Amino acid sequence: IHYPTDSGLLGDGARVLTRTMKKITELTGRAGTKLRNRMRTIGHRVMEIARTSRSKGPQVQERLKQGYRKLLTTTRKVVNQAKRFRKEIASGVKRAKDHEQKLVLQGLRKDLETMLPRVRQVIRQSRARVLGGDVHVAGKLVSIFEPSTEVIRKGKASKPTEFGKMVKIQEAENQIITHYQVFAKRPNDADLLVPAVQKHEEQFGRVPQLVAGDAGFYSASNEAELSEMGVKQISVPNRSTKSPERRRHQKKRSFRRGQKWRTGVEGRISVLKRRHGLNRCRYRGDAGMQRWVGLGVIADNLINIGRFLAANDTG
Incomplete structure (x- = not known):
């Protein structure tokens, strides 16, 4: 919009x-x-x-x-x-x-x-x-064409306020997107981590060895639950920690390697926006948003699967 x-x-x-x-x-x-x-x-x-x-x-x-x-x-x-x-x-x-x-x-x-x-x-x-000076009006609209559009504030200096829908992207090896979700209402990031791992286990029959995310996904209960599920490496930073032990843990090579992987996922989101048009949905309504994001994910996966097969073609 x-x-x-x-x-x-x-x-x-x-x-x-x-x-x-x-x-x-x-x-x-x-x-x-x-x-x-x-x-x-x-x-x-x-x-x-x-x-x-x-x-x-x-x-x-x-x-x-x-x-x-x-x-x-x-x-x-x-x-x-x-x-x-x-x-x-x-x-x-x-x-x-x-x-x-x-x-x-x-x-x-x-x-x-x-x-x-x-x-x-x-x-x-x-x-x-x-x-009247009242900025908190019930049922506030930011678009008459897409009334479900939400105001998204994620603390970015370049874009303090964005408008649209929150999309979750899960990526595995070889830059393959294994799951995506468009949310009707923006959830708390921390509430998404465990369900994401459960979805991975449902798809592949096992939990991933490494789970990486940004600080918004962190909570002590999330880490404990993922450990119980069998995840060996959890690389989700706690920015507000004052514990010397936690700070040392976050400086470990394995933890930093996980954060580098997460940075790659941010690049995947950028590619989806630039190459596949996810910066602006061309369809109308919530169903159109779901379809637009899904088509972008499929297109990106086809490209990356093709590259992987071409690189490993021994014939």
């Missing part, structure tokens, strides 16, 4: 509703409510807010609020008009000429029913954040 701003989301919502109402008008003619296209006004408001946000001075915040009040008012008018369109389709005021057009019209009505609650939510959260 593009970087979400309140004005951008309001503009997106108004644009989609207006586009849908245009299509409805083309099918039904002049019956019922006449379409009033307010996109020129909304575009001016969005640009005005963008210019104001880049300005400096004591009056900037007040000017921003004034701009948002105007934008919110216009967006609400678009929403109210879309509600009338939806109602008139249901009551038969706006009707199609033949069966095929009727199916198209019902599809457009469903589009309105899908988009209207999202735009109303954007109006609520924009009013609360900009005019």
Whole structure:
């Protein structure tokens, strides 16, 4: 998704509703409510807010609020008009000429029913954040097209805030991805380590000799459970430890070797993003996200399996 701003989301919502109402008008003619296209006004408001946000001075915040009040008012008018369109389709005021057009019209009505609650939510959260100063709005949307998109903050200096879905990648020898998972809601990293090893055991009939991960996967209970399962080398750092014994353990050659392996997995994630497009999903919805990630993993595995077979071809 593009970087979400309140004005951008309001503009997106108004644009989609207006586009849908245009299509409805083309099918039904002049019956019922006449379409009033307010996109020129909304575009001016969005640009005005963008210019104001880049300005400096004591009056900037007040000017921003004034701009948002105007934008919110216009967006609400678009929403109210879309509600009338939806109602008139249901009551038969706006009707199609033949069966095929009727199916198209019902599809457009469903589009309105899908988009209207999202735009109303954007109006609520924009009013609360900009005019009320409340940044913790229930049901906050960062995309009207992908409402399940999450805000992800992982402490990266270059990207303090990212938007999307959390994906877990498991890699074995020869850069082969053995398992992946797209999470509907971002879990705690530490809760994923033991299930990942259990999945490996389910697939291959034994636990791996080495398990490596970053500090987010660490917990004392995780290490104890993996040891009980039979994992010989566990290379998951504890950054907050004050134990001299633990620090010595994390400086051992075997532990550092495991961390080098983990760094290679980070490279695999980078390759998936650059070569196979996982930096941006081109499909819509959660099912589309699952499919997009799966296709990227399959493509990468095919390349690496082919390289391995070619390198070991003695014929």
